[in-house]
Amino acid sequence: MPIPGEAAVAMWWDIASDHRTEFEDWHSHEHFPERMAIPGFRRATRWASASGGEGYFVMYELEHYETLSSPAYLARLNDPTPWSVKMMPRHSNMVRSQCRVLESHGGGVAAALLTIRLSPAPGRDDSLRSDLRQRLQSLPGRAGVTGAHLLQTRTPPTAESTTQQKIRGGADRVADWVVLAGGYDPLVLLDLAANELSPPALTEAGALPAQTSGLYRLSYTMTPHDL
Numbered sequence: 001m002p003i004p005g006e007a008a009v010a011m012w013w014d015i016a017s018d019h020r021t022e023f024e025d026w027h028s029h030e031h032f033p034e035r036m037a038i039p040g041f042r043r044a045t046r047w048a049s050a051s052g053g054e055g056y057f058v059m060y061e062l063e064h065y066e067t068l069s070s071p072a073y074l075a076r077l078n079d080p081t082p083w084s085v086k087m088m089p090r091h092s093n094m095v096r097s098q099c100r101v102l103e104s105h106g107g108g109v110a111a112a113l114l115t116i117r118l119s120p121a122p123g124r125d126d127s128l129r130s131d132l133r134q135r136l137q138s139l140p141g142r143a144g145v146t147g148a149h150l151l152q153t154r155t156p157p158t159a160e161s162t163t164q165q166k167i168r169g170g171a172d173r174v175a176d177w178v179v180l181a182g183g184y185d186p187l188v189l190l191d192l193a194a195n196e197l198s199p200p201a202l203t204e205a206g207a208l209p210a211q212t213s214g215l216y217r218l219s220y221t222m223t224p225h226d227l
Contacts, residue, residue, distance in 0.1 A: 002104030003149055004042045007065040009098055010151055010178050012115070012214070013091040014054040024219070026087050027058075032222045034076060035060060040067030043223045047113050047216030050186055057115055057216045059180075068098045069156040077162040088167040096172040099151035103133055106140025106147035109221050110182030114189040116197060117212040119176035124206030131205035132179065135196060139181055144188030151178040177207075189215060 015023045024046075032044045040063045049055040067073060080088065095117070120128045129150070136148035153174050161171055181192055195201065199211045 002107045002147070003061050003101050005040075005061050005063040006101050007062040007068060007099060008101060008151055009060040009062070009068070009096070010115075010175065011058045011097070012093070012095040012117075012175075013056055013058075014093045015056060015090060016054060016092075019087075019090045020054075023087060023090065026083050028220050028222075030081065030083055031087075032220070033227055034081070036222055036224045036227055038067070038070070038072045038076060040064055040070060040073075041224065043109075043221065045109060045221045046219045048219045050112060050215040050217045055214060055216070056219075057113065057214065065100055065154070074162070077164050080164055080167065084164070085167060088164055089169070091168055094168055094172045095175055097151070097153040097175040097178065098155050099178065100154045101149065102129065102152050103136050103148075103150035105137050105149070106145070106182075108146050108182075109218065110146050111184045111218050112182065112186040112189055113216045113218070114179075114181040114193055114197070115214050115216065116179040116193075116202070117175040117177070118179065118202060118207045119210070121203075121206055121208050128177075128202075128206030135205075136179070136181075139192070142188070144185030145181060145183040145192075147180070147182045149180040151180070152176070153178075186215060186217070 035041055042063050043061040045059050047057040132150050139145045139148040153176055193213050203209050
């Protein structure tokens with residue numbers, strides 16, 4: 001099945017190696033259950049850098065876009081637990097994007113995930129989306145690939161930054177558009193990153209040359225049914 005909803009929170013950050021054990025304990029046993037208890041949250045996944053580095057990618061999949069500004073979600077963002085208060089400052093190089101799902105093809109929870117952060121060149125939004133739709137539609141049927149998705153950041157208006165953002169040191173950076181390609185063969189995903197979804201290919205399709213990509217392995221996943 002595709003992404004099970006119309007919105008998502010896509011996040012990238014680094015955790016230093018000496019904090020990883022406690023981070024994964026907190027994130028798996030407190031933070032994910034806390035998020036999955038919020039109405040409208042459908043699935044959470046955590047991915048670790050496939051190269052063994054400090055990077056993580058985390059995504060929450062939401063039933064409705066309005067969940068991003070729901071009282072239940074904002075209450076959690078503004079009232080973090082003591083363990084969260086301890087762990088949040090350890091998230092470095094944070095990129096946090098609240099997104100609408102533009103395209104979602106294939107599905108399931110993959111073993112490996114390629115993420116690409118990009119922006120359309122001026123005046124190329126429609127042509128880039130059309131090109132990406134064609135590219136992503138064809139990927140899930142390919143050997144090694146199970147899903148391909150496109151997200152666009154649409155940050156809900158808020159009066160001020162949340163308590164969690166303040167703990168991390170201020171406003172988070174955001175992505176613009178996000179391409180996700182998941183599968184069971186990381187070598188196939190690396191080939192995509194070097195060819196069909198490479199910076200030159202995406203630039204020709206209408207993206208700005210400045211793009212950021214990374215390959216991640218599945219670390220943990222949870223849905224509300226797991227609570």
